[in-house]
Amino acid sequence: AKEPVRVLVTGAAGQIGYALVPMIARGIMLGADQPVILHMLDIPFAAEALNGVKMELVDAAFPLLKGVVATTDVVEACTGVNVAVMVGGFPRKEGMERKDVMSKNVSIYKSQASALEQHAAPNCKVLVVANPANTNALILKEFAPSIPAKNITCLTRLDHNRALGQISERLSVQVSDVKNVIIWGNHSSTQYPDVNHATVGDKPVRELVKDDEWLNGEFITTVQQRGAAIIKARKLSSALSAASAACDHIRDWVLGTPEGLWVSMGVYSDGSYNVPAGVIYSFPVTCKNGEWTIVQGLAIDEFSRKKLDLTGAELTEEKELAYSCLS
Numbered sequence: 001a002k003e004p005v006r007v008l009v010t011g012a013a014g015q016i017g018y019a020l021v022p023m024i025a026r027g028i029m030l031g032a033d034q035p036v037i038l039h040m041l042d043i044p045f046a047a048e049a050l051n052g053v054k055m056e057l058v059d060a061a062f063p064l065l066k067g068v069v070a071t072t073d074v075v076e077a078c079t080g081v082n083v084a085v086m087v088g089g090f091p092r093k094e095g096m097e098r099k100d101v102m103s104k105n106v107s108i109y110k111s112q113a114s115a116l117e118q119h120a121a122p123n124c125k126v127l128v129v130a131n132p133a134n135t136n137a138l139i140l141k142e143f144a145p146s147i148p149a150k151n152i153t154c155l156t157r158l159d160h161n162r163a164l165g166q167i168s169e170r171l172s173v174q175v176s177d178v179k180n181v182i183i184w185g186n187h188s189s190t191q192y193p194d195v196n197h198a199t200v201g202d203k204p205v206r207e208l209v210k211d212d213e214w215l216n217g218e219f220i221t222t223v224q225q226r227g228a229a230i231i232k233a234r235k236l237s238s239a240l241s242a243a244s245a246a247c248d249h250i251r252d253w254v255l256g257t258p259e260g261l262w263v264s265m266g267v268y269s270d271g272s273y274n275v276p277a278g279v280i281y282s283f284p285v286t287c288k289n290g291e292w293t294i295v296q297g298l299a300i301d302e303f304s305r306k307k308l309d310l311t312g313a314e315l316t317e318e319k320e321l322a323y324s325c326l327s
């Protein structure tokens, strides 16, 4: 039998946490033959709710779940973890300045970076979900210098899956038949959902949709603003789709992407496609042997170029804002 993998979920008493931990315990993240030990962290204010989640995990009697650590102690939470899914953060509240929210998250991610660096298992893979996801991941990277930069990523798979979903609905085809959309840049409303290389079967999506106006307009804004549409409808932000996307992200990263298929991940930019280096930027990637590689050589037209630059500029600006919170 395989050794259990230790998976940390921060913010585990929250909405996404509640959807995510049962998925992990059922093997949806790491495979149906992979035992797991869940480490769940939240803040003291949520300790009782966190304990309730632990009780439900016990009650669900998941065969793959070999242990549960539920704690408000960041060192205990991080000790020995192989995978860390960072869902906990400080949400933007009405009337709050952007800088104030950034400042709260910078201090959370700075301290959790140190705890992971000192106590996580070697080669721990980190996925940041909490917003601002790209910049939280960047702060985590900066303050955990001994964790390889390639091990620190952020979630844009939800946006990627939303783009697949929109194309599937529009063409009335199975979502699993839509391939190779791309989310470029920031997990924010400046992200660029790109279908220029996407296919259904062996046909380009653009040829099948036959409506460039929709693809260059409403399709993009629908994906960019899907989070707000969910909040409007549910009075709560996306949770099950975010949890599912987090599982997709880690599964593909650890177990590999199928031949010919790429996915979107926020990764430490090397300046590929002439986007800013040194920020966490979402790119198309393939994964093999537990490592991602940016898909190279895709043609970028003028329309796309502007959008890649715009979301890149926002990330540079966020990075500066985050740094200004440090001093």
Ligand code: NAX
Binding pocket: 010, 011, 012, 013, 014, 015, 016, 017, 041, 042, 043, 046, 087, 088, 089, 090, 091, 108, 128, 129, 130, 131, 132, 133, 155, 156, 157, 158, 159, 187, 227, 237, 238, 239, 242
């Ligand atoms: P909730 O507010 O339901 O849960 C967040 C949890 O984090 C709470 O239980 C809170 O007590 C905890 N927390 C706060 N500070 C913490 C700390 N320092 N250490 C540990 N835990 C801490 O939010 P939820 O709806 O679950 O969303 C979580 C995060 O995901 C938010 O930042 C949200 O903006 C972000 N999202 C990111 C998405 C993405 O695609 N990257 C999509 C979904 C989601 O909006």
